[in-house]
Amino acid sequence: MTLNDENLAALMRATQAGDTRAYTQLLKIITPPLRLIIRRQRRFLQSDQIEDLVQDVLLSVHAVRATYDPDRPFMPWVMAITRNRLADGARRYMRRAEHEVAVEKFPVTFSGDEANMEGEEYGDPEALRHALRELPPRQREAIKMLKLREMSLKEASAASGMSIGALKISVHRGIAALRKVLAKS
Amino acid sequence: MAPDTDQLIQSLAKSVRPVRPLSCPWLRVAGWLALATPYMAMVVFAMSPRGDLAAKMSDWHFVIEQLAALATGLTAGLAAFASVVPGYCRKIIIAPMVPLAIWLATLGEGCVADWLRWGPEGLSLRPDWLCLPAIVLVGAVPAMVMVVMLRRGAPLTPHVTTALGALAAAGLGNFGLRLFHPQDASLMVLVWQFGTIFALSVLAGCVGRFILDWRALLRATRAKIAG
Numbered sequence: 552m553t554l555n556d557e558n559l560a561a562l563m564r565a566t567q568a569g570d571t572r573a574y575t576q577l578l579k580i581i582t583p584p585l586r587l588i589i590r591r592q593r594r595f596l597q598s599d600q601i602e603d604l605v606q607d608v609l610l611s612v613h614a615v616r617a618t619y620d621p622d623r624p625f626m627p628w629v630m631a632i633t634r635n636r637l638a639d640g641a642r643r644y645m646r647r648a649e650h651e652v653a654v655e656k657f658p659v660t661f662s663g664d665e666a667n668m669e670g671e672e673y674g675d676p677e678a679l680r681h682a683l684r685e686l687p688p689r690q691r692e693a694i695k696m697l698k699l700r701e702m703s704l705k706e707a708s709a710a711s712g713m714s715i716g717a718l719k720i721s722v723h724r725g726i727a728a729l730r731k732v733l734a735k736s
Numbered sequence: 737m738a739p740d741t742d743q744l745i746q747s748l749a750k751s752v753r754p755v756r757p758l759s760c761p762w763l764r765v766a767g768w769l770a771l772a773t774p775y776m777a778m779v780v781f782a783m784s785p786r787g788d789l790a791a792k793m794s795d796w797h798f799v800i801e802q803l804a805a806l807a808t809g810l811t812a813g814l815a816a817f818a819s820v821v822p823g824y825c826r827k828i829i830i831a832p833m834v835p836l837a838i839w840l841a842t843l844g845e846g847c848v849a850d851w852l853r854w855g856p857e858g859l860s861l862r863p864d865w866l867c868l869p870a871i872v873l874v875g876a877v878p879a880m881v882m883v884v885m886l887r888r889g890a891p892l893t894p895h896v897t898t899a900l901g902a903l904a905a906a907g908l909g910n911f912g913l914r915l916f917h918p919q920d921a922s923l924m925v926l927v928w929q930f931g932t933i934f935a936l937s938v939l940a941g942c943v944g945r946f947i948l949d950w951r952a953l954l955r956a957t958r959a960k961i962a963g
């Protein structure tokens with residue numbers, strides 16, 4: 552079945568009646584165009600973040616499926632939910648960013664060097680270099696600029712063309728990935 | 737398709753149960769009114785209707801104000817129900833502005849008439865603390881029914897939706913109030929009754945996200961899928 556609104560509306564009507572097969576088919580049909588739309592509107596996000604948003608929209612569609620009026624077209628209904636979820640996500644992100652304080656250096660806890668050594672140096676630089684090479688290019692670039700070259704978020708954003716938000720996310724994900732790889736090795 | 741998304745689709749499909757599609761907003765307003773009216777009538781009779789009610793029915797000023805209050809309640813209810821349906825025309829949100837403007841204009845005209853008739857004395861303002869609890873009392877059940885009905889929809893515009901819902905319930909509450917509360921001086925009605933409705937709507941709008949929230953809705957959905 553294709554992305555024809557009448558077909559989709561028929562599948563949605565069957566879904567409202569509790570038809571599992573029709574629902575699976577409907578969700579499988581609408582997922583690729585949803586992913587495409589979200590990717591176009593959120594170009595700065597990485598593919599796993601895009602996938603998070605796709606899943607959020609699918610879950611929202613499921614939660615409010617009773618609001619679909621069987622006499623009305625299907626795609627405008629889905630698109631209204633998608634737009635709303637994207638806007639809601641952006642608002643939440645902005646609120647979080649407003650309360651976030653970028654800290655370049657963490658304050659020391661004690662004056663003694665021993666107390667502030669943890670996490671500052673890694674014992675095997677070769678393994679770290681290797682792990683860095685394994686990272687996706689955007690994460691690697693973000694870590695190099697912000698952590699190794701100690702650039703500010705503004706400078707790194709100007710140099711890479713990535714937004715400050717995307718840089719923060721890339722660094723966060725990159726460090727999590729490094730931690731995982733290094734823990735294994 | 738990413739494996740996680742594929743897995744989610746399977747879980748969603750597995751947990752799907754038949755749902756009754758929401759009726760169109762007009763029918764939902766009718767249903768809401770059908771539940772709210774008996775309660776309102778009960779409160780009006782419990783408080784005993786005002787003695788001059790029959791005479792007031794031939795006072796066009798009173799009749800227009802009452803009709804405007806009722807129309808504001810109904811159109812606000814319609815707009816609130818429409819605002820929880822994805823893809824519904826958003827212009828309907830401004831529908832209550834028309835009866836609201838008529839209501840305000842009538843009250844304004846009444847203020848001017850009182851001033852022309854009695855001078856500054858006609859615009860004297862006295863405390864009337866009965867209005868707030870009385871509107872809350874008459875509008876309580878309509879408001880609760882409204883919240884339950886709105887929560888069946890999608891929380892697309894929580895603040896606007898709850899403000900409209902409160903306007904609907906308070907408009908209806910004010911309609912009921914004037915059937916037993918003999919307060920007809922336009923300025924008093926404007927300040928104490930209209931002011932109460934405005935304050936309640938603003939307050940409800942402020943707490944909209946606590947009443948209608950995607951995150952709570954999705955949390956419950958995830959729990960249902962997992963269960």
